[in-house]
Amino acid sequence: MSANILVFDSGVGGLSILAEVRKQLPQANYCYLFDNARLPYGELDEQELIQGCVELIARAVTLSEADIVVVACNSASTLILPALRETLTVPVVGVVPAIKPAARLSKNKHLGLLATPGTVNRRYTQELIDKFARDCRVDRFGSSELVYIAEAKMAQQPLDLQTLHEVLKPIKESGLDTLVLGCTHFPILASELQDYLGEGVTLLDSSRAIAARVMTLIQMEGKQGLRGQSQAFYTTTTIAEGLKTTLAAWGFSSVVSFAECAIETGS
Template identity: 35%
Template sequence: MRILAFDSGIGGLGIVRCLRQDIPGACIDYLADTAVFPYGEQADDFLVARIVTLVGQAIARLRPDLVVIACNTASTLALGELRARHDVPFVGCVPPIKWAADLTQSRTIGLLATRATLTRSYLHDLRNRFAPDCTLVTYGARNLADLSELAFRGQQIPDQAISAEMAGLFSQPGGDAIDVVGLGCTHYTFLLDHFRRLGRPGLNWIDPAQAVSRQAARLAHRIGNITAKQQETGQAFFTALPEDIGAVLPGLRRMGYETARPFAERA
């Protein structure tokens, strides 16, 4: 079983970590579009064209049995086009509104996300479809994606930096009633321990990485060849290698990758 996971940066590696547990023995290639990270600063039309091109090139080279789009922005913008172009099955990632609505007792759920995510119409569609009886309190975090990158590299994150972003959510109208918080960006998985430690007691924090991985595992079982162990664990590709590659490598190795490789884009 060969899987391709795609994200704009290192955030999707949290999903890879879950995939290695849920589909042991799979070869999981990872492609990070770091050349234009963060996606939230790019125009939608540009991103759709770029994502479709990059993922298409990766599919042609790596021949995966399954593709995981481990990025909220990429999933909502380009997943439909990718499915229309390729026969390989896809799994996407969206903010965990449905999961949060299933768990909340107060009927007030929180969502920490990037500012770009909160401007897109699909978020309102998710809320109307899965949580029409809930109050959705949102906050577009300014620094959490960058802090997540630092956490992945093993750097110390000041508590006050995390607390300030959390306060941005809980200070919103209705924030006091939140009992479930969904993470609306895959990067935030690397800050989950900080959220749980610094958040008020009784809060339920939802990381969509587990749900995405479980869905991928279900599809993998349908495809078959799930028990066949691959001789390789996969490769990690970057459209632009991080300048501090030495700080990134320990985290990559924890995810099962020996090194970072450049992904040569075709014109």
């Protein structure tokens, strides 16, 4: 029986997580569900986010017969995991900002966290900093603009580099040497971020750690990938043709509206 892995995000940012998971489990079946109708999550009311995500993911798990769920969104992970784990019977893996490894890696003990405003201001984020980076200065930078720029890149649309540089300017001027990408959209812009910030700033995200955790849980479940099918689903009525082209290049055999079809599994 092949492993069915459901990866969930508000947009295409979760593809940065899926890419690392696929390296570990290339023959698993992947269902990628992105709730682009409510993008970005970092600006939503917390209760609305919890209820909406749990309902959407629960339905997707049933339709896809998922063996494991990866919530590839920092904003969602900091809020919905307890409710989601109470609802589902399959393992759930969330994404948290890579504060702990960043604190170990930084040479000048000056870190930055670049995330959506919701993640930056959430109490859970402060708890991570207090627990793992007490000996560091941690500057927090909230941006929803970069989410839209990452979405534009994946849709093969022009990038708003002026806005990108405006967001990054205070980061570059701060003197930090390690920047945590606390939104899964942001690794999509890694080359643009690195070009502007320079080689003196190390970019860090959670994708490899998440992939390792998924690999461990799949092995515990006794699953083995045999077919390697991939499908993508979105929650709006339509998406840009450029994004469909990009998703096809990522190996998705179908890219369709979640409301209009049932998911076929590879089990």
